[in-house]
Amino acid sequence: MPPKPTPDYRLYYVTGRSLLPPPPASYTGPEEDYYLAHLEEALKGGVTVVQVREKDVDGGEFLEVARRTKEVCDKYDVPLFINDRVDVALALKCHCHVGQTDLPARLVRQLLGPDALIGVSVNTPEEMRVVMDEGVADYVGVGPCFGTQTKKNLNPILGPRGVRAVLETLGESEVKAVIIGGITPSTIPNVLAQTPAPLPSGGYRSLDGLAVVSSIAASTEPETAARELREMFDRKPAYPARSLNSDALSAEQVVEQAVELLRILKDGEKTPLVHHITNFVVMNDTANLTLAFGASPIMSASPDEAPHLSQLISCLLLNLGTITEAQLNAQKIAGAAANRNGKPVVFDPVGVGATEYRKKSASDLLNTCHVSIIKGNAGEIGALSGLSEVKARGVDSVGKGFKDPATVVKTLAAREKLVVAMSGETDYISDGQVSFTIKNGTFWQEKITGSGCMASAAVALFAGLQHESGPFVAAVAGLLAINVAAEIAATRPEVNGPNTFRAALIDACYNLRPEDVRSRAKLQRV
Numbered sequence: 236m237p238p239k240p241t242p243d244y245r246l247y248y249v250t251g252r253s254l255l256p257p258p259p260a261s262y263t264g265p266e267e268d269y270y271l272a273h274l275e276e277a278l279k280g281g282v283t284v285v286q287v288r289e290k291d292v293d294g295g296e297f298l299e300v301a302r303r304t305k306e307v308c309d310k311y312d313v314p315l316f317i318n319d320r321v322d323v324a325l326a327l328k329c330h331c332h333v334g335q336t337d338l339p340a341r342l343v344r345q346l347l348g349p350d351a352l353i354g355v356s357v358n359t360p361e362e363m364r365v366v367m368d369e370g371v372a373d374y375v376g377v378g379p380c381f382g383t384q385t386k387k388n389l390n391p392i393l394g395p396r397g398v399r400a401v402l403e404t405l406g407e408s409e410v411k412a413v414i415i416g417g418i419t420p421s422t423i424p425n426v427l428a429q430t431p432a433p434l435p436s437g438g439y440r441s442l443d444g445l446a447v448v449s450s451i452a453a454s455t456e457p458e459t460a461a462r463e464l465r466e467m468f469d470r471k472p473a474y475p476a477r478s479l480n481s482d483a484l485s486a487e488q489v490v491e492q493a494v495e496l497l498r499i500l501k502d503g504e505k506t507p508l509v510h511h512i513t514n515f516v517v518m519n520d521t522a523n524l525t526l527a528f529g530a531s532p533i534m535s536a537s538p539d540e541a542p543h544l545s546q547l548i549s550c551l552l553l554n555l556g557t558i559t560e561a562q563l564n565a566q567k568i569a570g571a572a573a574n575r576n577g578k579p580v581v582f583d584p585v586g587v588g589a590t591e592y593r594k595k596s597a598s599d600l601l602n603t604c605h606v607s608i609i610k611g612n613a614g615e616i617g618a619l620s621g622l623s624e625v626k627a628r629g630v631d632s633v634g635k636g637f638k639d640p641a642t643v644v645k646t647l648a649a650r651e652k653l654v655v656a657m658s659g660e661t662d663y664i665s666d667g668q669v670s671f672t673i674k675n676g677t678f679w680q681e682k683i684t685g686s687g688c689m690a691s692a693a694v695a696l697f698a699g700l701q702h703e704s705g706p707f708v709a710a711v712a713g714l715l716a717i718n719v720a721a722e723i724a725a726t727r728p729e730v731n732g733p734n735t736f737r738a739a740l741i742d743a744c745y746n747l748r749p750e751d752v753r754s755r756a757k758l759q760r761v
């Protein structure tokens with residue numbers, strides 16, 4: 236075995252001969268060798284590691300396929316792994332990948348020696364911990380991230396956030412990590428945005444590569460397919476929440492930016508179209524509120540029109556209230572389409588702490604699309620953070636609140652790589668770097684149903700401006716606008732109960748002037 240290489244794991248191709256398309260007319264070689272020509276094209280496109288994975292063939296055929304694969308890989312100086320069969324790896328002086336039910340990695344190391352690379356499949360943080368404690372593997376294949384037809388007896392699907400939990404355990408270890416299962420050009424943006432795991436040092440542990448079977452094996456243009464996958468991996472997204480240098484911003488500067496956003500709306504310079512997929516309790520109020528601020532609402536829960544709508548809208552608002560399977564499906568389709576079309580997504584996880592079903596729905600949603608802003612109450616933010624310090628009763632949060640709300644909000648924002656806005660008597664907003672509080676509003680907001688949903692609608696319409704100041708300022712602007720409008724509404728002589736307040740609030744949103752926000756804003760950096 237030559238000295239141990241230090242491979243580039245960015246695009247890891249696991250072969251799948253049974254998935255190959257028929258050879259094109261331009262291919263004139265023997266049909267059984269098309270696999271090698273196809274592989275060579277993929278290598279030209281940028282594959283950096285290959286693994287021969289042959290199911291249902293005997294040892295002789297496996298050895299021959301692997302031998303010929305190695306000849307091609309050697310030409311491109313790309314390391315070759317053998318799936319499961321340590322005997323074949325030994326015979327050909329190749330590296331080896333084993334799963335949890337194959338020969339133990341420790342034994343594989345003994346057999347292949349110190350210069351072989353060894354990869355191990357992991358599906359849980361516990362399996363990751365065992366691999367690290369053993370200290371034998373050079374990398375792990377974490378999966379399945381999504382569902383896939385390529386492998387039978389699939390382990391539980393992790394989703395990007397499950398993969399992130401594994402990477403959190405991996406931390407700053409030298410062991411490399413690739414992701415596998417359903418990795419395609421449409422899933423990669425979300426994978427790259429959501430999988431990096433925050434480290435105690437302040438940085439992130441990211442994936443070292445993408446492992447694919449069908450995205451290359453089933454392609455009629457393997458070179459183009461590989462190039463696209465490589466380019467997508469190399470173009471890792473900047474975390475949108477941090478696009479703004481919020482670290483340098485004072486409260487006064489943020490207020491001025493929020494005031495400017497309100498001016499844009501009120502002067503009619505822009506009229507954001509906000510797509511609401513929301514609950515039926517608040518639908519009428521949030522549509523009216525959106526209009527009152529100078530934006531346009533479209534209320535549609537149809538999965539069929541979501542992809543088309545996504546091209547027209549300025550922002551998508553997803554609200555978990557009165558959720559049904561059909562509504563969740565529409566939200567997932569709309570969320571993925573919004574990501575593809577570069578539209579911001581605001582998520583209000585209404586009542587996420589109330590039931591396991593809502594928790595699972597929120598997790599499904601966050602695994603399917605990348606959200607720019609989460610706006611919730613303390614109970615909801617606590618449930619998403621995995622904390623039980625603040626309890627929820629139905630859709631309301633109860634009790635005194637968090638001991639250190641600013642840290643809770645900042646930690647969740649850093650983990651999810653988005654802006655978190657937690658509404659309450661004091662609102663907390665963070666992009667994972669800095670946190671601000673807003674102390675505007677009135678007790679009347681607690682006396683009407685849906686005031687949290689109305690605040691999310693306000694955040695969404697400001698996010699729909701897609702202003703260069705970014706989602707953090709949009710979240711602050713939305714909460715300032717609705718809370719200042721609520722304060723003004725509460726002073727109206729006709730307000731003598733929840734119902735008159737509700738009507739006065741919509742009027743106050745309609746009449747709100749940028750200078751009202753400037754003069755009343757109680758924004759502080761914490």
Ligand SMILES: Cc1ncc(COP(=O)(O)OP(=O)(O)O)c(N)n1
Nearest residue numbers: 318319332333334335356376415446
């Ligand atoms: C890179 C990579 N990761 C995971 C796997 C899965 O391996 P295993 O669990 O052994 O399952 P099979 O591939 O044998 O079905 C892999 N092959 N490659």
Ligand SMILES: Cc1nc(C(=O)O)sc1CCOP(=O)(O)O
Nearest residue numbers: 378379383385416417447448449
């Ligand atoms: C080989 C393999 N291992 C998996 C795991 O979860 O360990 S998923 C998988 C198949 C991946 O195929 P595709 O890229 O076509 O989805």
